Amino acid sequence: QVQLVESGGGLVQAGGSLRLSCAASGTIFSINVMGWYRQAPGKQRELVAVISSGGSTNYADSVKGRFTISRDNTKNTVYLQMSSLKAEDTAVYYCNAPRIGPIKDLWGQGTQVTVSS
Numbered sequence: 001q002v003q004l005v006e007s008g009g010g011l012v013q014a015g016g017s018l019r020l021s022c023a024a025s026g027t028i029f030s031i032n033v034m035g036w037y038r039q040a041p042g043k044q045r046e047l048v049a050v051i052s053s054g055g056s057t058n059y060a061d062s063v064k065g066r067f068t069i070s071r072d073n074t075k076n077t078v079y080l081q082m083s084s085l086k087a088e089d090t091a092v093y094y095c096n097a098p099r100i101g102p103i104k105d106l107w108g109q110g111t112q113v114t115v116s117s
Helices: none
Strands: 003-007 010-013 018-025 034-039 046-051 056-059 065-072 077-082 091-102 103-107 113-116
Touching: 003 091, 003 103, 018 034, 018 091, 018 113, 034 065, 046 065, 046 077, 056 065, 065 113
Parallel strands: 010 113
Antiparallel strands: 003 018, 018 077, 034 046, 034 091, 046 056, 065 077, 091 103, 091 113
């Protein structure tokens, strides 16, 4: 069974940094797109950043210049380096893979990021 498992969330002061990781486990041949989404209390889930297997990236305007998405294809792992964090970055962050083999729209369990002002 393929799973996405996030780690690295926590509490940080405004202006600080955190690095999130998401590892895909199970029988995996290749993963094209992987991404990070977030959901703040009372708000809809929103895209944060995505990255293709070739390294092409796309970011939400709100995080451009502050967050960096990267991946290690040999480990089936995607990372989100978050810097200059703001209180409005507080949310549950979810890892997503739109497709892994026959599995569509796979999500991780989420990891809480809390930024104190």
